[in-house]
Amino acid sequence: MNLSALNRKLDAISPGIHAFIDDGAVHIEGQCSSYDDVVRCGILAARLHSRGVVNDCTCADVKEEPMRLPETQDLSLDGRSFDVVVIGAGVVGCAIAMELSHRNLSVAVLEKEYDVAVRASSRNDGMIHPGIDLHPGQRKTYFNCRGNRMYTDLSQRLGFKFIRNGSYVVFDRWWNLLTVPFFHLRAAMCHVDGVRYVTHRKLGRLQTSVASWQKGAMFLPSSGIVEPYQATVAFAENAADNKASFFFDTAVLDLICTDGLVSQVITNRGTIHALSVVNAAGVYSDRIAALANDRFFTIHPRKGTEMILDKDAGSITESVIAKVPFSDVKQHTKGGGVVRTASGNILVGPDAHETIQREDDSTSSQSITDILAKHKATVPSLDKRQIITYFSGTRACTYEEDFVVERSTKAGNLVHAAGIQSPGLTAAPAIAVEVASDIDNIFSDIYKRSIKVRSDAILTRKAPHVVSEMPLEQRDELIRSNPDYGQIVCRCEQVSRGEIIEVLRSSLPVYNIDAVKRRCRCGMGRCQGSFCSPSVAGIIAEEAHCSFESVCKGLGVFVKGKVKETSR
Ligand SMILES: Cc1cc2nc3c(=O)[nH]c(=O)nc-3n(C[C@H](O)[C@H](O)[C@H](O)COP(=O)(O)OP(=O)(O)OC[C@H]3O[C@@H](n4cnc5c(N)ncnc54)[C@H](O)[C@@H]3O)c2cc1C
Incomplete structure (x- = not known):
C-alpha cells in the first residue's frame, strides 16, 4: 500500500483523516467518530511499513484521562x-x-x-x-x-x-x-x-x-x-x-x-x-x-x-x-x-x-x-x-x-x-x-568514557525465607533461632511475622500493605487480606517507627517524613 491508497482507506473509515510521512514515520490526524475508529486508522497506517505510526486522531465520544500523578511536591531531588x-x-x-x-x-x-x-x-x-x-x-x-x-x-x-x-x-x-x-x-x-x-x-x-x-x-x-x-x-x-x-x-x-x-x-x-x-x-x-x-x-x-x-x-x-x-x-x-x-x-x-x-x-x-x-x-x-x-x-x-x-x-x-x-x-x-x-x-x-562491569558487582541475591515451603526440621531450626518465624500472620498463605520483617529490612523496603503482599504473599490467599491486613499494618508501623494510622494499603505515600529513596 502507498500513501495515497492509505489516505483513501482512512477517508473511508472517517472522512477527513489524513496521513503524511515525517522523518520516516507515518503520522495520521483528524477526527474520528469513535475510539475504535482511531485504533482502526492506526492499524491501517501500520500496513505502510514505515518506521512507526504516530496516531494523532481524536474522537468526540471519549477523552483520555490524564496520567495519575503522585501527590508529593518537593525539591528533595533538585540538583x-x-x-x-x-x-x-x-x-x-x-x-x-x-x-x-x-x-x-x-x-x-x-x-x-x-x-x-x-x-x-x-x-x-x-x-x-x-x-x-x-x-x-x-x-x-x-x-x-x-x-x-x-x-x-x-x-x-x-x-x-x-x-x-x-x-x-x-x-x-x-x-x-x-x-x-x-x-x-x-x-x-x-x-x-x-x-x-x-x-x-x-x-x-x-x-x-x-x-x-x-x-x-x-x-x-x-x-x-x-x-x-x-x-x-x-x-x-x-x-x-x-x-x-x-x-x-x-x-x-x-x-x-x-x-x-x-x-x-x-x-x-x-x-x-x-x-x-x-x-x-x-x-x-x-x-x-x-x-x-x-x-x-x-x-x-x-x-x-x-x-x-x-x-x-x-x-x-x-x-x-x-x-x-x-x-x-x-x-x-x-x-x-x-x-x-x-x-x-x-x-x-x-x-x-x-x-x-x-x-x-x-x-x-x-x-x-x-x-x-x-x-x-x-x-x-x-x-x-x-x-x-x-x-x-x-x-x-x-x-x-x-x-x-x-x-x-x-x-x-x-x-x-x-x-x-x-x-x-x-x-x-x-x-x-x-x-x-x-x-x-x-x-x-x-x-x-569507557564503561566496564565492576569486579565487585554483586551478582546474587539471597532468597527470602518462605516458611510454609520449608521441610519441618529446617522450619524448626529457623523458629528456634528467631521465634518471629513461628508466629503466623497470614493464615491463608501461612506467612509469618519473621518473613514480613525480613522484607521490610530488605535492600528495597517499601512500607505499605500492598508492597509487603507482593514480596511475601501476605494477603494473597482466599480472604484477600481481610484478616491479616491490620496485623501487617502494625508490623509496618513498628519497623518504620510511625503511627499505625499513617500506614497505607497501597496508593499514596507510606510514612510521612521518611526518605523515599533506597541507596546504600
Ligand atoms: C493482562 C496482561 C497479561 C500479560 N501476560 C504476560 C505474560 O504472561 N508473559 C509476558 O512475558 N508478558 C506478559 N504481559 C506483558 C508484560 O506484563 C509487560 O510487557 C511488562 O510488564 C512491561 O513492563 P514495563 O516495565 O515496560 O511496563 P510497566 O510495568 O507498565 O512499567 C512502566 C512503569 O513506568 C512508570 N511510569 C510511566 N510514566 C512515568 C513517568 N512519567 N514518570 C515516572 N514513572 C513513569 C509507570 O508507573 C510504570 O510503573 C502481560 C500484560 C498484560 C497487561
Missing part, C-alpha cells in the same frame, strides 16, 4: 546528578537498572508509583513464553527467545521462583491437526526447542482436567512461570544492592534537551541532571519520547483481565493449558489460558480490549463471564465459585505490534525500551542487556 536515569520501575526498568548497576555508573530509577511493578509488571499471567506464536522477523521474537533462556540462571542467582512447567496448546477440532507441521516450522524459525505433538489419548492421561472431546495438543516444554512482581523485586533489589537509587512517587514531567542531548529531567521533586536517560515508561513511553521531540510511535493501550482461583483448584494442572489461538487472532493476545502460577494458584485469562485509558484497571462481570466461558471449553471443571480475586492490566502496544528498543535519533543520550507489550516479562532481561550495551556506546561515543 542531583546521575550517569543514567531510568524512567519507570516495571520489570523492564528494573532489569535495565540491575544490568547497569553492575557497571561503573551511577544509576537512578524514577517511578511515579509507590513501588516497583505496580502497573503491567504485576498485572499479567507471569508466563515465560516460549515465543512460538510471534513473527520470526520481529524484535519481540528475538528478545523473547533470549529472555526465556536467561530466566533459569537469573532465578537461581537472584532467588526467585521460576518453574519451567511447559504449556499445552490444545486442539478442539480435527482440522487443527493439519497445523502440526506449521507448529514445527514456526518452532524452528523462532528457535523454540522441544516442541512435540501429544495425542488425544496421551493428553487425557497427562492433563486429566482437559475436556475429553479435545483432539490432542502441542506441548511446548520451554514455557515457564514466575510470580512477576517477585521477579521484578529481585531485579530491583539486586540493583539496589549494587548502589542504584530508587525514587518512588517521582514522576517525570519534562525533559530539557540541549545540543541534541537530554540534559535535565524535570520531576515533581525537582530537576535532575542526567548524562543519559532510559525510557522504560510502559504505556507512557510514547509521551516520554515526545518530551525529547522524538515522535515516531504511539501507544494504544490494550486491556487484559485475569482471574485467580483458590489453591483448592490447583489440581487442575501443573502446567499451562491454552486454547489453540486461531479463533482469537483478532484479539492480539498470546492467549494465556489456564495457568498454574508459581505459587500454586490457578490463573485464568487474559482477554484483550482496546481502551483509550492508559491506566484502566477496571474489571467487568462481562469479561469474567466471557473468559470463563472460553476456557471452560478446554477445562470444563473451571468454576466461578473458585475465583478469589480478579484484576486488569494494560499492555503498551504500538501499531506495529513490536517493541521499540533503540537509541533515539533526536536525543543522542536517550534509549527507548518502549512499547513493551506481551511478552515483555519474558523479554525484559534480554532487553536489559541490549539497553546496557546502548548506554556503554553512549558513554564511549559522547563522553569518551
Whole structure:
C-alpha cells in the first residue's frame, strides 16, 4: 500500500483523516467518530511499513484521562546528578537498572508509583513464553527467545521462583491437526526447542482436567512461570544492592534537551541532571519520547483481565493449558489460558480490549463471564465459585505490534525500551542487556568514557525465607533461632511475622500493605487480606517507627517524613 491508497482507506473509515510521512514515520490526524475508529486508522497506517505510526486522531465520544500523578511536591531531588536515569520501575526498568548497576555508573530509577511493578509488571499471567506464536522477523521474537533462556540462571542467582512447567496448546477440532507441521516450522524459525505433538489419548492421561472431546495438543516444554512482581523485586533489589537509587512517587514531567542531548529531567521533586536517560515508561513511553521531540510511535493501550482461583483448584494442572489461538487472532493476545502460577494458584485469562485509558484497571462481570466461558471449553471443571480475586492490566502496544528498543535519533543520550507489550516479562532481561550495551556506546561515543562491569558487582541475591515451603526440621531450626518465624500472620498463605520483617529490612523496603503482599504473599490467599491486613499494618508501623494510622494499603505515600529513596 502507498500513501495515497492509505489516505483513501482512512477517508473511508472517517472522512477527513489524513496521513503524511515525517522523518520516516507515518503520522495520521483528524477526527474520528469513535475510539475504535482511531485504533482502526492506526492499524491501517501500520500496513505502510514505515518506521512507526504516530496516531494523532481524536474522537468526540471519549477523552483520555490524564496520567495519575503522585501527590508529593518537593525539591528533595533538585540538583542531583546521575550517569543514567531510568524512567519507570516495571520489570523492564528494573532489569535495565540491575544490568547497569553492575557497571561503573551511577544509576537512578524514577517511578511515579509507590513501588516497583505496580502497573503491567504485576498485572499479567507471569508466563515465560516460549515465543512460538510471534513473527520470526520481529524484535519481540528475538528478545523473547533470549529472555526465556536467561530466566533459569537469573532465578537461581537472584532467588526467585521460576518453574519451567511447559504449556499445552490444545486442539478442539480435527482440522487443527493439519497445523502440526506449521507448529514445527514456526518452532524452528523462532528457535523454540522441544516442541512435540501429544495425542488425544496421551493428553487425557497427562492433563486429566482437559475436556475429553479435545483432539490432542502441542506441548511446548520451554514455557515457564514466575510470580512477576517477585521477579521484578529481585531485579530491583539486586540493583539496589549494587548502589542504584530508587525514587518512588517521582514522576517525570519534562525533559530539557540541549545540543541534541537530554540534559535535565524535570520531576515533581525537582530537576535532575542526567548524562543519559532510559525510557522504560510502559504505556507512557510514547509521551516520554515526545518530551525529547522524538515522535515516531504511539501507544494504544490494550486491556487484559485475569482471574485467580483458590489453591483448592490447583489440581487442575501443573502446567499451562491454552486454547489453540486461531479463533482469537483478532484479539492480539498470546492467549494465556489456564495457568498454574508459581505459587500454586490457578490463573485464568487474559482477554484483550482496546481502551483509550492508559491506566484502566477496571474489571467487568462481562469479561469474567466471557473468559470463563472460553476456557471452560478446554477445562470444563473451571468454576466461578473458585475465583478469589480478579484484576486488569494494560499492555503498551504500538501499531506495529513490536517493541521499540533503540537509541533515539533526536536525543543522542536517550534509549527507548518502549512499547513493551506481551511478552515483555519474558523479554525484559534480554532487553536489559541490549539497553546496557546502548548506554556503554553512549558513554564511549559522547563522553569518551569507557564503561566496564565492576569486579565487585554483586551478582546474587539471597532468597527470602518462605516458611510454609520449608521441610519441618529446617522450619524448626529457623523458629528456634528467631521465634518471629513461628508466629503466623497470614493464615491463608501461612506467612509469618519473621518473613514480613525480613522484607521490610530488605535492600528495597517499601512500607505499605500492598508492597509487603507482593514480596511475601501476605494477603494473597482466599480472604484477600481481610484478616491479616491490620496485623501487617502494625508490623509496618513498628519497623518504620510511625503511627499505625499513617500506614497505607497501597496508593499514596507510606510514612510521612521518611526518605523515599533506597541507596546504600
Ligand atoms: C493482562 C496482561 C497479561 C500479560 N501476560 C504476560 C505474560 O504472561 N508473559 C509476558 O512475558 N508478558 C506478559 N504481559 C506483558 C508484560 O506484563 C509487560 O510487557 C511488562 O510488564 C512491561 O513492563 P514495563 O516495565 O515496560 O511496563 P510497566 O510495568 O507498565 O512499567 C512502566 C512503569 O513506568 C512508570 N511510569 C510511566 N510514566 C512515568 C513517568 N512519567 N514518570 C515516572 N514513572 C513513569 C509507570 O508507573 C510504570 O510503573 C502481560 C500484560 C498484560 C497487561
